[in-house]
Amino acid sequence: xRSTLAAAAxxxxxxxxxxxRLCAPARRGYASPAGTPxxxxxxxxxxxxxxFMKQTTEQALATKGLLGSPGTESKKLNLFxxxxxxxxxxxxxxxxAVVFGEDVGFGGVFRCTxxxxxxxxQDRVFNTPxxxxxxxxxxxxxxxxxxxxxxxxxxxxxVFPAFDQIVNEAAKYRYRSxxxxxxxxxxxxxxxxxxxxxxxxxxxxxxxxxxxxPGLKVVVPRSxxxxxxxxxxxxxxxxxxxxxxxxxxxxxxxxxxPTGDYTLPIGKAEILREGKDITIVSWGSQLYVLxxxxxxxxKEIPGLSVELIDLRSVLPWDVETIEKSVNKTGRLLIxxxxxVTSGFGAEIAATIQERCFLRLESPIQxxxxxxxxxxxxxxxxxxxxxxRCVDGIKRSLNY
Amino acid sequence: MSSVMRPAxxxxxxGCTRLAVSQRFATxxxxxxxxxxxxxxxxxxxxxxxxxxxxxxxxxxxxxxxxNVDSIPTYRVLDLDGNVIDKSQDPELSKEVALKMYTxxxxxxxxxxxxxxAQRQGRISFYMTSYGEEATHxxxxxxxxxxxxxxxxxxxxxxxxxxxxxxxxxxxxxxSNALDYGKGRQMxxxxxxxxxxxxxxxxxxxxxxxxxxxxxxxxxxxxKDACVICYFGEGAASEGDFHAALNIASTTESxxxxxxxxxxxxxxxxVRDQYRGDGIASRGTGYGMDTVRVDGNDALxxxxxxxxxxxxxxxxxxxxxxxxxxxxxxxxxxxxxxxxYRPKSEVSEWIKQDSPMSRFxxxxxxxxxxxxxxxxxxxxxxxxxxxxxxxxxxxVKKPPVKYLFxxxxxxEQPWNLKEQEQELHRxxxxxxxxxxxxxxxx
Numbered sequence: 001x002r003s004t005l006a007a008a009a010x011x012x013x014x015x016x017x018x019x020x021r022l023c024a025p026a027r028r029g030y031a032s033p034a035g036t037p038x039x040x041x042x043x044x045x046x047x048x049x050x051x052f053m054k055q056t057t058e059q060a061l062a063t064k065g066l067l068g069s070p071g072t073e074s075k076k077l078n079l080f081x082x083x084x085x086x087x088x089x090x091x092x093x094x095x096x097a098v099v100f101g102e103d104v105g106f107g108g109v110f111r112c113t114x115x116x117x118x119x120x121x122q123d124r125v126f127n128t129p130x131x132x133x134x135x136x137x138x139x140x141x142x143x144x145x146x147x148x149x150x151x152x153x154x155x156x157x158x159v160f161p162a163f164d165q166i167v168n169e170a171a172k173y174r175y176r177s178x179x180x181x182x183x184x185x186x187x188x189x190x191x192x193x194x195x196x197x198x199x200x201x202x203x204x205x206x207x208x209x210x211x212x213x214p215g216l217k218v219v220v221p222r223s224x225x226x227x228x229x230x231x232x233x234x235x236x237x238x239x240x241x242x243x244x245x246x247x248x249x250x251x252x253x254x255x256x257x258p259t260g261d262y263t264l265p266i267g268k269a270e271i272l273r274e275g276k277d278i279t280i281v282s283w284g285s286q287l288y289v290l291x292x293x294x295x296x297x298x299k300e301i302p303g304l305s306v307e308l309i310d311l312r313s314v315l316p317w318d319v320e321t322i323e324k325s326v327n328k329t330g331r332l333l334i335x336x337x338x339x340v341t342s343g344f345g346a347e348i349a350a351t352i353q354e355r356c357f358l359r360l361e362s363p364i365q366x367x368x369x370x371x372x373x374x375x376x377x378x379x380x381x382x383x384x385x386x387x388r389c390v391d392g393i394k395r396s397l398n399y
Numbered sequence: 400m401s402s403v404m405r406p407a408x409x410x411x412x413x414g415c416t417r418l419a420v421s422q423r424f425a426t427x428x429x430x431x432x433x434x435x436x437x438x439x440x441x442x443x444x445x446x447x448x449x450x451x452x453x454x455x456x457x458x459x460x461x462x463x464x465x466x467n468v469d470s471i472p473t474y475r476v477l478d479l480d481g482n483v484i485d486k487s488q489d490p491e492l493s494k495e496v497a498l499k500m501y502t503x504x505x506x507x508x509x510x511x512x513x514x515x516x517a518q519r520q521g522r523i524s525f526y527m528t529s530y531g532e533e534a535t536h537x538x539x540x541x542x543x544x545x546x547x548x549x550x551x552x553x554x555x556x557x558x559x560x561x562x563x564x565x566x567x568x569x570x571x572x573x574x575s576n577a578l579d580y581g582k583g584r585q586m587x588x589x590x591x592x593x594x595x596x597x598x599x600x601x602x603x604x605x606x607x608x609x610x611x612x613x614x615x616x617x618x619x620x621x622x623k624d625a626c627v628i629c630y631f632g633e634g635a636a637s638e639g640d641f642h643a644a645l646n647i648a649s650t651t652e653s654x655x656x657x658x659x660x661x662x663x664x665x666x667x668x669x670v671r672d673q674y675r676g677d678g679i680a681s682r683g684t685g686y687g688m689d690t691v692r693v694d695g696n697d698a699l700x701x702x703x704x705x706x707x708x709x710x711x712x713x714x715x716x717x718x719x720x721x722x723x724x725x726x727x728x729x730x731x732x733x734x735x736x737x738x739x740y741r742p743k744s745e746v747s748e749w750i751k752q753d754s755p756m757s758r759f760x761x762x763x764x765x766x767x768x769x770x771x772x773x774x775x776x777x778x779x780x781x782x783x784x785x786x787x788x789x790x791x792x793x794x795v796k797k798p799p800v801k802y803l804f805x806x807x808x809x810x811e812q813p814w815n816l817k818e819q820e821q822e823l824h825r826x827x828x829x830x831x832x833x834x835x836x837x838x839x840x841x
Contacts, residue, residue, distance in 0.1 A: 238810055
């Protein structure tokens with residue numbers, strides 16, 4: 001990861017500064033296990049060839065739910081570039097919008113804020129001291145007086161120092177003041193999920209912690225086109241939104257993205273492929289694992305028809321789409337990288353069991369991370385891999 | 400030559416970075432500071448270290464640990480008898496402002512007494528008095544403008560009162576009735592007023608500090624002639640948010656005044672168990688902030704300090720730390736009996752020897768602006784007004800039950816909240832004996 005980041009940076013005016021930072025022992029760098037550097041695209045087989053990626057402008061513009069002015073053109077972007085483009089548009093269209101966080105000034109450790117400081121000035125795109133509780137509190141304060149604060153937590157694993165500010169403050173700001181004050185202008189971006197070699201603190205998926213907090217919205221995009229539309233929606237949503245970006249997709253996911261200013265609806269799931277035998281629900285990079293798993297299962301079980309749903313918003317979540325699907329298929333599998341116990345899969349399973357009790361043909365399957373801290377060298381044994389998902393599909397069908 | 404091998408002071412990129420970082424938040428008046436920084440970055444001063452982490456440091460060959468530095472002095476204007484010690488420090492308040500400060504103190508005191516008793520009688524669920532800290536409230540409030548945003552902790556009702564929050568508004572919040580702006584959702588004394596630019600109080604300590612920094616940054620970006628004042632106790636200053644806030648306000652050059660009420664106790668914890676440094680003020684310079692310690696029982700001193708701090712914050716774009724030394728005369732709250740951890744005599748001694756109200760009253764009397772007769776008549780009058788307001792608030796119904804589910808989100812209510820609201824209505828309909836809405840507005 002380091003070497004690829006450095007290579008990209010070398011092309012920029014900021015290369016020297018970047019390299020000098022990389023020379024220093026990085027508090028939050030990656031260690032590569034067994035000495036072999038991971039591939040630049042991460043360990044995410046199937047993303048590059050995914051059928052869910054929009055390959056043409058026509059496909060991109062035909063995406064369901066595009067709101068605003070997507071324009072008539074598109075360009076090929078990876079996920080960090082599309083996140084960058086969303087913030088670029090947000091800054092250009094709202095003079096009260098600012099972007100800040102640790103190391104965002106020079107472009108961000110994942111390049112998401114590249115070029116924004118040069119374009120919008122240092123008072124609108126700036127570094128904060130290394131303090132998550134401080135920078136989230138700072139964002140709440142900006143939003144409380146009507147400004148638009150786009151805060152970055154360097155890794156979702158480091159959001160916990162800001163947990164109090166997010167859960168006790170941001171989430172309750174409007175409710176407790178009787179709608180006199182709010183911090184709806186706040187968006188908190190954070191890279192999340194596994195990356196192949198992130199160990200305990202560069203791999204976590206903390207969405208379920210926040211899904212338990214009324215007042216927040218939690219969004220996880222799966223691709224560049226989705227990321228741009230959902231991030232712009234998050235920034236403009238009148239509520240505080242946590243925007244979790246699957247970091248393994250930053251470079252690996254590439255697709256045609258409309259060039260205009262468009263949003264995608266928060267709170268709406270998307271059916272990625274229709275089917276009639278089983279419903280599978282997931283979000284973020286896990287969807288590509290499932291795409292592979294479905295292809296494997298179809299080979300083993302001729303005629304298998306799977307419905308795959310991208311939840312997109314963990315809070316509020318789209319119960320209607322999933323309920324409708326499960327009422328049709330009679331079976332449900334939920335997959336997420338976070339540990340299984342009290343993961344968001346538990347919420348979906350309990351709700352769907354209540355609503356679709358008479359239609360369920362088999363117990364709802366949850367294929368998730370084990371209830372352990374995210375491990376380094378055991379990652380492939382930890383994650384809800386394609387083979388585990390195939391196994392889950394078969395268990396559901398054979399019940 | 401790579402940048403890491405170059406002597407630090409010769410590194411153009413480092414010099415530029417420093418300059419740029421300062422310029423990004425520069426206002427017209429601190430251009431000079433920026434220029435000085437730029438010069439010092441390109442010429443290596445003799446004996447100074449070359450490391451980027453502390454460019455002001457000099458080398459020494461003596462091994463000296465830093466421990467005790469002189470305690471920061473406590474600024475005062477009035478002596479205990481209400482005399483102005485140094486005439487040049489008299490803010491020469493108009494009679495109108497001075498009397499507004501004093502009568503606000505009397506009003507706050509009288510309201511505290513009545514609402515404290517009301518809690519004892521079970522008529523409101525909770526209360527916190529401001530006894531002994533009246534001068535910090537009124538002295539600071541008088542030095543601010545209405546455009547200045549206020550963040551409080553919970554013991555700053557006087558600031559809100561000075562700004563014009565009415566007795567009815569206080570009572571409505573404490574009674575959680577239908578007229579409470581907070582719609583009855585928060586505990587008593589968690590006031591807030593959009594109109595008076597006073598952000599709603601929340602219970603978690605210290606959380607308002609970094610928020611104040613953010614609001615101040617936003618005010619600066621808008622070019623407003625206004626600052627943020629953020630009140631907190633010395634106990635809250637032990638929270639991580641205190642550190643985060645002062646540091647981020649300093650690096651972003653945000654016009655925030657951090658006003659610490661150091662009253663000696665955080666519930667039962669004396670300051671000796673809270674910190675071992677020279678109070679809270681000694682930390683300010685560590686964050687690169689203008690810092691001052693003031694006699695919090697001296698309304699004029701507090702006024703002078705906040706007025707000057709406000710000016711610096713706005714014109715120089717910088718945060719300021721103010722530590723007001725005072726004493727918490729009352730219990731921590733109605734859930735606390737302070738005699739369990741401090742002798743009653745300690746409290747009575749304080750009241751006797753240094754009351755912020757009597758000090759200010761003596762000053763007013765010396766000016767012939769106030770007398771015992773006026774005192775008696777005001778007290779009688781305000782007590783009647785408070786009781787009237789109290790009785791009125793008690794009669795107002797609670798807010799409608801629908802407010803349980805609104806304002807969680809702006810925009811359309813999510814499906815789960817809609818369903819849960821319907822579920823509650825079903826339960827209320829089926830079990831009216833357990834869910835009486837008598838006393839609640841429809």
